[in-house]
Amino acid sequence: MSTSVAAVAVAVLLLVEVAHAEIKTTHIVSDARPIILFEQFGFASGGKATISISRAAWQLRPGSRLAGAGADASLMGFVLISGAHTPPRPQTTTPTREAAAAFCVLTSGDAFLVLRLSDVPAGGVATTTVGIDGPDEYAVVFSNCQDGVAVTMDVRTEMYNVRRGGAIRDYLPVGLQPLPAIYAGVSAVYLAFLVAWAWTCARQRATAERIHAVMGALLLFKALKTACAAEDAWFVQRTGTPHGWDVAFYVFGFFKGTLLFTVIVLIGTGWSFLKPYLQEREKSVLMVVIPLQVMENLVLVVIGETGPTGRGWVVWNQVFLLIDVICCCAVFFPIIWSIRGLREASKTDGKAARNLEKLTLFKRFYLVVVGYLYFTRIIVSAFLAVLSYKYQWGVNVAIEGASFAFYLFVFHNFKPVEKNPYLYIGDGEEEAAGGELEMDDGAF
Template sequence: MALLSALLNCRNPNRLLLRKALSLLFLFLTFDNVFCFSAHDSYSLTRQKTHLISFTPTGFGFAPGGTANLTSLSFYIAGNTDTKWNAYFLLRRYDNEERYLEEYSLAEDNKLCMATDESRMDDTDVVLDMSDPTKWQTARTVTTTFTDESQGLYFLTFQRCEPKGEGDADAIHKLSLKFHHHFCNLSPDGQCNDHLSEGEQPLPTLYTCFGFAYTLSLFLWSYTIRKAKASESTSTLSRTIRKDIKVHHVHHVMTFLLVVKVMTVYCDALRWHYIRWTGSGEAWSVFFYFFSFLKGMMLFLVILLIGSGWSFVKPFLSDKEKKIVFIVLALQVFDNIAILALSGQTEGTGSYITWSQILHLIDLVCCAAVIFPIFWQIRRLEDAVAADELAEHSIRKLTLFKQFYQLVVAYIYFTRIIALLIATNLGYRHAWLQEFMSEGVTLMFYMLVGYKFRPIEKNPYLQVKGDSDDEDEGLNLEEFGLNEGDDEDEMSNPSTGPNAL
């Protein structure tokens, strides 16, 4: 409530922006009740126009002693009874995810039958043949245990080879099924009850450790805020001791972001823990997706507010900045709602893959959009420095915002691009390293931004000229701590005063 009160104390146009953001959040909470977080190893399709499905797009790593169970509970393909059918579930080993995607794309584009290609068939392939229509309504199962020779990264695919999916064949031969697969690896007690892939087994411990790291960061940040507020109160009450330390509204927003991040990481750790031992993390998935949604919203909001200079430099956002904020938050709401909706669909279907690609594109657009306010702020500071080369405060601010710009670009580039590229070259046993690198870089980003924009003495921020003269109306420099401790500088060098820019 304190955070909302601080934001609502801004100028009226910003209140409208906040109401829109809260309305979108309410929309998310409303839709959250209808989303279904089903177990990761059960699938149900009803009259789908598809002939090729990837059930495990990222694969599952089996260690020696691991077990795979494929069970078809109900299966039906629309069509004539005298049609020759060739349909199956195929569990096949690949060197890496890239190799699987190549074969999957070839089978989809060229209508190749993956399980009947004699040159590709291997002794380690696990096939559940569904070509006999008389057995479609009968529960069928196949189970295999992996050895030292057969261990590896496996991908589960469904394919209908005949009749071929050409022209309107997919529309005619619609697929309905209820399918269950159970994958497990040996746990330390020798039982096959570890439901995580070999490369995912360190994730519960990994996220727990990062949760402790973020909790420690939250305590340090809260201590810094309390210390700064105490100094601020001391300087207000005492006329002999003056300290240029100001806790701005954006500092409280950053505190809330850290709280949400801590909750997200802990929920993710619990989610992976329950998936590991029960095969499902439905309950904790609800909390994880909720806090993940808030975390994404708050992270982009903090970057936008710091980059635009809100609360530090000026108590308002320009019209261009408000538009960027609203667009980014709206896209984040849509992105998270669609991700939750997709979580209830079968992975690997055409619509799932298409929407996943669109959502990743939206995320990249949001990342690019948050760069603009920082760039505008840097441009204004460069103009100020060019107008007065002796403006020491402007140079300090320009350096700080350039460093912030570099941090944001590096963070986005690594977490959205570099981490994925590295992951494609990792062996399946080291898949957890992708999460380790992403979370490690994120923690470093949080710490560096918090360190550079913490409440400190001799704050380098000054008023920056806005996009229009109207923006300067009603600017209360004292409220934002921009005129404290600057009296002596104004006397000695007027160019560094609060109105120099």
């Protein structure tokens, strides 16, 4: 019914976020799903979508209601669904065999038919190129209107916009075309950041700690990751394939993600700042966070390479989300432990002012970490849901802007300095600081 097409529209618009389209070849093996989402692409006027099907075959699954009549290849095929899609009007009178297909996306009339499996010659290849007149975001969807029919086929999809009268193909969606320049700029900023950080550490060699070297490595891998993202997007934009830059992106992204959570945990525990060692419970947090980051990055590779056509794509996304939530929650515990430890120490060591400054810094750090993770995981997703497909690059800018602000806060507040103002306070402020600590005793 109309609910079927509405469900597809919701899945296309809300469930799937594809970074960018490429020339892809997908192998479908014995798949009986009624809907398979292949790709999502933002077209400008004059864009092209090419779909090729080869080695197409199908068979009835045991217990199928079509065992007597057999499968109808004309009820299986590819359609384009636009972002402005609306559910079809209900069908009233149709023959019995067509009734089952009347409510299918393929025959709904609200999706643009591209190619049916009945158009594919036995052992041959069928190719169709569709020109896009109305600019919009379209999804390439395979629709199987027959329950219990499993399909096997090789599918090649190629989508692009055209520039200069069709002389140049642009394989990036409309909303992601600025990505190469954006990521190149971000990479240059982080390289400059790394140089400034190295210069600061060199100037303050006497007070530089091991954590500062780890923070420098984080900047390096962040710069390398965004540089690879720029090259990846640049090659995809011009050729439709990343030429191996996606592999480098995943590798450097793995090290960057692992180091980011490691730095948050180490700073949160006060390692190198408050104490030169880690307690057993803090080591346990690291032993949980680091393997989870390894798993998260492996899942990210699976999601990125299989795409929404994979049968377990939704499950992999849920696994990724679960691991990310666990990591985000785990990094809060060391910060809270440090805050409680500082409050307890203020009652016994007689250094209220120094403890107050440390406590204030770690509370700010806690709030910034919460805000950063909340913004990049939740706010950005909500932003993407309401953003026009033409401005999807705005999400990338928002994430990179929030990340840079977070890095600036952390690196500025925990940089090596002579007589660190956060860790040294004159004795004259002891009495006032002691009063503030007593008033603050109920937090955390």
